[in-house]
Amino acid sequence: MADVTHASNAPPAHLAAGTPPILELVNIAKYFPGVIANENVSLNVFPGEIHALLGENGAGKSTLMNVVTGLYQPDAGEIIIDGYGTTFPAPDAAIAAGIGMVHQHFRLVPRFTVAENLHLGWSETPRRLSGKDIEERASALSKKFGLPITPSAVVSSLSAGEQQRVEILRVLSRGARLLILDEPTAVLSPVEVGELFSALRRFRSEGGAVVIISHKLDEIMALADRVSVLRQGRLVGTHQTCDVTPDSLVTEMIGRPVTLATSYPRQSPAPAGGEAEPLSLKQVTVRDAAGVVRLDDVSLALRPGEVLGIAGVTGNGQPELAEVLTGLKAAESGTVYLNGKAANRADPAMFAHAGVGHVPEDRLKRALMPGLSVAENMALREYDRPPIGGRFSFSMAQARKFAQMLADRAGVKLPGTQVQIRGLSGGNQQRLVLEREIRIASHVLVASYPSRGLDIGAISAMRDMLARARDAGVAVVLMSEDLDEIFALSDRIAVLYAGRLMGVMDRADADRESIGALMSGRNLSEAA
Structure with a gap:
């Protein structure tokens, strides 16, 4: 692993040797009850770099970036920005330092217009502005950053790609130098993915830094300059993208080679024809x-x-x-x-x-209630059936037992069935x-x-x-x-x-x- 540590300190090949990083993480640790989310994670990100962060679901990628953006406080380690150690007690402190994050699930107000969302909670929004004024300001921001939008459009009417542009534009308008994207292409069409990548490359060419969390290895290989891999909360390698392959990254992520099957043969005979259509x-x-x-x-x-x-x-x-x-x-x-x-x-x-x-x-949005526990979410479809419930009863003890049974069958390790389901990986x-x-x-x-x-x-x-x-x-x-x-x-x-x-x-x-x-x-x- 010695050469991996060396690689993690080296800037991307297209940057001059000795270029100082915009962000350094030194031995970051974050713990939750019964869970090691991050431990001894050290990595750096340079201006003019797109840096990919890979790992299995639950490897600690989003937690690490939530530490960087002030949503979580590290239990150990140091965050260094532009060579100076710092702490971010809240996300607004990270934003003031030029760090912005676009989350996997968008945080826009659906009933507001694009222009209203861009100006919401922004310290530079004048106290008295007409709707026309904020739309003109939104148009100016769109031209400045090369992200086309329709300022008067209501957010709920936009496609996923259009909403994502609004999120990115909102972050960039607040002076972000480091843009963090969590699974940005998960709900985008191929055309929208191309548009996003063009915008990210343009941001990089102007000296901006990007950290992208993704599972799509083909996209990472095409977009990123360097890639860091987390496994079970720990950094296991940082590499120049040109020095790795998708197969080697998968092995590093999971600890063993994994190849998706091209077919799934039946383990039992196919049903005979003529059966009723369900x-x-x-x-x-x-x-x-x-x-x-x-x-x-x-x-x-x-x-x-x-x-x-x-x-x-x-x-x-x-x-x-x-x-x-x-x-x-x-x-x-x-x-x-x-x-x-x-x-x-x-x-x-x-x-x-x-x-x-x-x-x-x-x-x-459609399958889970994020604020409820794992046990309550697993019981949602059977709360009215024994042994969990009935016409006038509900047994939380049975719900927890039921949830643990489902978790065991699904191969999911839980810190407990009482934890909120939003705290689990996707x-x-x-x-x-x-x-x-x-x-x-x-x-x-x-x-x-x-x-x-x-x-x-x-x-x-x-x-x-x-x-x-x-x-x-x-x-x-x-x-x-x-x-x-x-x-x-x-x-x-x-x-x-x-x-x-x-x-x-x-x-x-x-x-x-x-x-x-x-x-x-x-x-x-x-x-x-």
Whole structure:
């Protein structure tokens, strides 16, 4: 490890030798009850550098950056900015020192406009400004930093990529010299990823420093100058990106080589044909609150013991399809059949009791209650059933026992079931949600982007869990923007484009070219 320590002190190859770092961390430690979040972590970040921070979910990446930004106070070690030791008692002190962080889950006010969000809580916002004035100031900031926005737009109407630009612009407008991004591409389309990377490279070329937390190794290899790897809260290496490979980084992150399987053979015989369809749609159309058609005349049937992959660029009707399949949204027209019977009203409890489980794409907003304990979150779907509860009772002791059982089955190590679930890593949250929903899913499991924001080890575990559900006879619907994942797990592949079902193909008949053509809006005859 001696040469690793040496590498951690060396600036990126494109910077002059002797360039002083903007940030140095010396033996940082952070502990929570029963958990070592960080211990003896030392690394540095230079101006004009994009520095990637890698590690499994729960390795301590976000905790370390929360220490840097003043959200947490270190239990040991020193933070050095521009050569001077410092402490940040609160985030505003870090912001004043030029350090800003854009979190994985955006912290904008949805009902406010872009301009209002940019000026909210900013010391330089004049006391008396008209709406026109703050929009003009927002436009000026947009031009200054090269991040296009619509100042008058209400944040709730923006795409994930547009909201992220607002977050970054808000940080940069406050004079950030060090920009920290936590899983910035997790919910972005490929076009938005390209736009983000262009903005980050421009910021770097102007002397800014970037720390990016990500699990997407291909993006890290293309973007970062150096990469640091955490494992179980400790730094295990810092490298020039040109000196490592994705495989070597995975081995360093996990402690052993891990390769995602390209297929998941059945461990039990496939169900015989002719079995009843547990869930199907016939000519279903759905509109959103603004009256825009999101699903257009969609007919689709699920089969027991099969994975149906839903491919398509994000924003082409996937959320609405998941909501219809799980009883969260009613069809405007057409019919939803649940176990052979029409079920056209929105009733998620009825769907759950009929054996339909759901892993939403945003676990913190749609699957979990962040302020509640692990035990309470795991009991959310079974609080009215023995042994946890009943008509007029609820047993917290049984809820904790139940949560521990789910954690053990999911391979999640807990400091205790009474801790708030927001304190767990994203990967551990996702494993618990998936295990909870598999229990519900006696017939159907709808999994929307289940590997989003997960490291390779957690993705491997998640795929194994989906394959086991399939082998148990469950009809699994897998929505993913990762075609490798779709091809690895699916028995059939359906493609959505602009809310229309472009086609359904057996996996054996599908290839990237035909699926890609359907994703771009061409039909099967054109794709051929």
